[in-house]
């Protein structure tokens with residue numbers, strides 16, 4: 047797929063291709079997979095997986111997905127297995143295991159008890175359960191009723207001690223442990239020994255990852271909205287074009 051890229055990003059990709067050890071990390075929804083109404087049917091663009099898999103075959107090159115999804119859903123939807131490092135639940139669920147502390151599990155159970163009737167009262171609203179968080183989705187609800195529901199959740203269970211609320215795209219995420227894609231990206235950098243990192247994201251929670259990028263890294267915001275990322279593309283098709291270009295140029299540098 048040949049996609050036009052902003053010239054500054056094209057140049058940054060060229061520099062990144064020549065780095066010693068490289069980590070390419072990406073958010074999932076809104077970046078690899080276009081936003082759709084049903085979260086269970088958010089599949090990645092085939093070209094995204096092709097480009098990432100190609101990068102993963104190259105020497106001194108690692109790929110990672112860093113998502114708000116539950117790890118099990120991230121693996122199922124992306125179809126990526128051992129070639130990628132997968133991190134779910136906004137940075138807390140690594141693929142070498144995550145055990146929710148008992149008090150957090152009890153809080154999550156209380157949250158669910160409170161949220162189920164609130165969500166059931168709004169047609170189209172839905173709950174998504176994850177190991178250490180719960181997401182309240184309103185994409186398929188009447189817009190006013192949906193916003194009212196999120197306001198009620200924010201002021202109600204979202205304000206309980208120990209509950210961390212984050213607004214996303216037509217969703218409110220309530221976590222019972224502290225989550226940070228930034229901390230997770232630091233861990234991935236350390237584990238892979240990366241000299242430089244590319245991170246692509248589209249939503250509010252991705253800002254924590256952009257914030258830990260260093261000189262020589264490349265952060266790409268996908269779509270509109272305020273961001274700390276240095277580069278921006280319009281949509282998933284364009285970021286996939288950047289991954290494909292990176293794979294092509296990196297292959298020339300690492301010589302396979």
Ligand SMILES: O=P(O)(O)OC[C@H]1O[C@H](O[C@H]2O[C@H](CO)[C@@H](O)[C@H](O)[C@H]2O)[C@H](O)[C@@H](O)[C@@H]1O
Pocket residue numbers: 073074075076080081082083084085086088112113114115116174181183185214215216217219249251
């Ligand atoms: O960190 P991400 O990989 O971007 O995950 C963020 C949330 O994505 C999903 O919800 C969003 O995408 C859905 C499918 O396109 C869409 O219907 C929904 O409105 C969006 O908010 C996912 O369901 C959440 O669990 C993730 O936290």
